[in-house]
Amino acid sequence: MVSKTRKPKVVHKPAFTDGAEFSIATFQLLKQDGTLYKGAKAPDLEKDQALRIYRAMVYTRVLDERMLAAQRQGRLSFYMQCTGEEAAVIGSTAALDDADMIMAQYREQGALVYRGFTTDEFMNQMFGNEEDYGKGRQMPIHYGSSELNYMTISSPLATQIPQATGYAYGQKLAGEGHCTIVYFGEGAASEGDFHAALNMAAVHRVPVIFLCRNNGYAISTPAAEQFAADGVAPRAYGYKMDVIRVDGNDILAMFEATRQARRLAVEDNRPVLIEAMSYRLAAHSSSDDPSGYRSKDEEQIWRDKDPILRMKAWLQAADWWSDDDEKQLQENYRREVLETMKRAQKRPPPPLDSLVSDVYQEVTPELARQLDNLKAHIRKYPDAYPKTAEQAKGGA
Structure with a gap:
C-alpha cells in the first residue's frame, strides 16, 4: 500500500537510485x-x-x-x-x-x-x-x-x-x-x-x-566492511x-x-x-x-x-x-x-538458594533437585568453593 501522506511521484522511464544523493552532515x-565553532551556540x-x-x-x-x-x-x-x-x-x-x-x-x-x-x-x-x-x-x-x-x-x-x-x-x-x-x-x-x-x-x-x-x-570488523x-x-x-x-x-x-x-x-x-x-x-x-x-x-x-x-x-x-x-x-x-x-x-557470594528462589513463582521440583545435588557436591568438595555468609555461620 502506498503511503497516504503524499502523492507518489510518477515517471515514465526507469530511474534507479542508490540514495547516494542523500548526504547527512x-x-x-x-x-x-x-x-566553539564559528556560528555555533x-x-x-x-x-x-x-x-x-x-x-x-x-x-x-x-x-x-x-x-x-x-x-x-x-x-x-x-x-x-x-x-x-x-x-x-x-x-x-x-x-x-x-x-x-x-x-x-x-x-x-x-x-x-x-x-x-x-x-x-x-x-x-x-x-x-x-x-x-x-x-x-x-x-x-x-x-x-x-x-x-x-x-x-x-x-x-x-x-x-x-x-x-x-x-x-x-x-x-x-x-x-x-x-x-x-x-x-x-x-x-x-x-x-x-x-x-x-x-x-x-x-x-x-x-x-x-x-x-x-x-x-x-x-x-571495521565500519567500512560492515x-x-x-x-x-x-x-x-x-x-x-x-x-x-x-x-x-x-x-x-x-x-x-x-x-x-x-x-x-x-x-x-x-x-x-x-x-x-x-x-x-x-x-x-x-x-x-x-x-x-x-x-x-x-x-x-x-x-x-x-x-x-x-x-x-x-x-x-x-x-x-x-x-x-x-x-x-x-x-x-x-x-x-x-x-x-x-x-x-x-564480601561472600549470594546464598545458594538464591540460584533458584525467584526464577519461577514457586521453585519447580526439577530446580529443587538440581539445588540439592549442587549442595551435596559442595559438601563433598568444600575447599573448591567459596563459602557463602550462611555457610560460614554453619548453615547448609
Missing part, C-alpha cells in the same frame, strides 16, 4: 581546544550540571582503568571499557529526564555514573557478591538498576533494541511524558532486531531514541524517521542533539535515530587485542580527539575548572575505586 559545536548548561557531566566522564575513565587492571591481575574475570566514548554516553544521558528509561548495550556505565550508581553498586555487580542486585547470576558489567531506570544488560547482541520500542509504546499509552533511549553499536545495527525495532517504532509512533555509537569497529552506505544514519529514511548524525566526542553537541530528540519523542511521539560518530580507544573487551586489526597511529589520531580533554578545555575557558581541581578529582576517584573494590572482594 555531522553536528558539531565544540572544538578540541575548548572553543552552546546549549544552556548550568555550571552545576556541566561539572556533574564532567565528573561522571572522569569517574568512568578512572573506573575503566582500574577494573581493566584488576582483570589483568586475575581479580576480575571480564571487563569492557567505555574509554573514548564517554561524551556520547554521558552527554546524551544528561539531556534526559531521570525518569526516562535507559536500555544499554554493555559500554554505557557512564550513564549509570551520571544517574548516581555508587562505586559499591558497581563493585558488588562485578564481583557477584551477596549484595549484587543480580545475585551473582550475570557476568561482570551486566548492570541494572530499577531505581535509576536502567534496564539490566543482557549479553545477546541487539536484543534491547526491539525491547526499547515495546517499552516506549507502553510509555506512550501511559501518557506521563517519558521516553526510552536505547544504546547500541554500529555492529548491532546490522542485526535484524535493529530493523524490526525501527519499523515498529515508526509505524506506531512511540517515544524512543535509538542511539548508535558508531565507534569504528564491531569487535575487529556496510556500503554512508554509515547507519541514512537507514532512518527507509522508516520515515527523524535522524541526526553527531560528533560523538563533542559533549555539547551530544547534549543538545539528545535534548531536542527527546522533545520530538515526548511531545510529538516521533522516534529519533542518533548516530554518534566516535572511536573505541580501548579493546572491544578484556578478551580482545586490538593490535591485530588496527594501528597505533590510527589510535593516536583519536586520542588527540579525547572527549574528556575537550570538555576540560571548555570548562577551563569558562573558568569553571582548574588543574588543581583535576588533580584532586583524579586522586579521590582512584582512591575510592581501589578501596571499594577491596571491600567488595571480601
Whole structure:
C-alpha cells in the first residue's frame, strides 16, 4: 500500500537510485581546544550540571582503568571499557529526564555514573557478591538498576533494541511524558532486531531514541566492511524517521542533539535515530587485542580527539575548572575505586538458594533437585568453593 501522506511521484522511464544523493552532515559545536565553532551556540548548561557531566566522564575513565587492571591481575574475570566514548554516553544521558528509561548495550556505565550508581553498586555487580542486585547470576558489567531506570544488560547482541520500542509504546499509552533511549553499536545495527525495532517504532509512533555509537569497529570488523552506505544514519529514511548524525566526542553537541530528540519523542511521539560518530580507544573487551586489526597511529589520531580533554578545555575557558581541581578529582576517584573494590572482594557470594528462589513463582521440583545435588557436591568438595555468609555461620 502506498503511503497516504503524499502523492507518489510518477515517471515514465526507469530511474534507479542508490540514495547516494542523500548526504547527512555531522553536528558539531565544540572544538578540541575548548572553543566553539564559528556560528555555533552552546546549549544552556548550568555550571552545576556541566561539572556533574564532567565528573561522571572522569569517574568512568578512572573506573575503566582500574577494573581493566584488576582483570589483568586475575581479580576480575571480564571487563569492557567505555574509554573514548564517554561524551556520547554521558552527554546524551544528561539531556534526559531521570525518569526516562535507559536500555544499554554493555559500554554505557557512564550513564549509570551520571544517574548516581555508587562505586559499591558497581563493585558488588562485578564481583557477584551477596549484595549484587543480580545475585551473582550475570557476568561482570551486566548492570541494572530499577531505581535509576536502567534496564539490566543482557549479553545477546541487539536484543534491547526491539525491547526499547515495546517499552516506549507502553510509555506512550501511559501518557506521563517519558521516553526510552536505547544504546547500541554500529555492529548491532546490522542485526535484524535493529530493523524490526525501527519499523515498529515508526509505524506506531512511540517515544524512543535509538542511539548508535558508531565507534569504528564491531569487535575487529571495521565500519567500512560492515556496510556500503554512508554509515547507519541514512537507514532512518527507509522508516520515515527523524535522524541526526553527531560528533560523538563533542559533549555539547551530544547534549543538545539528545535534548531536542527527546522533545520530538515526548511531545510529538516521533522516534529519533542518533548516530554518534566516535572511536573505541580501548579493546572491544578484556578478551580482545586490538593490535591485530588496527594501528597505533590510527589510535593516536583519536586520542588527540579525547572527549574528556575537550570538555576540560571548555570548562577551563569558562573558568569553571582548574588543574588543581583535576588533580584532586583524579586522586579521590582512584582512591575510592581501589578501596571499594577491596571491600567488595571480601564480601561472600549470594546464598545458594538464591540460584533458584525467584526464577519461577514457586521453585519447580526439577530446580529443587538440581539445588540439592549442587549442595551435596559442595559438601563433598568444600575447599573448591567459596563459602557463602550462611555457610560460614554453619548453615547448609
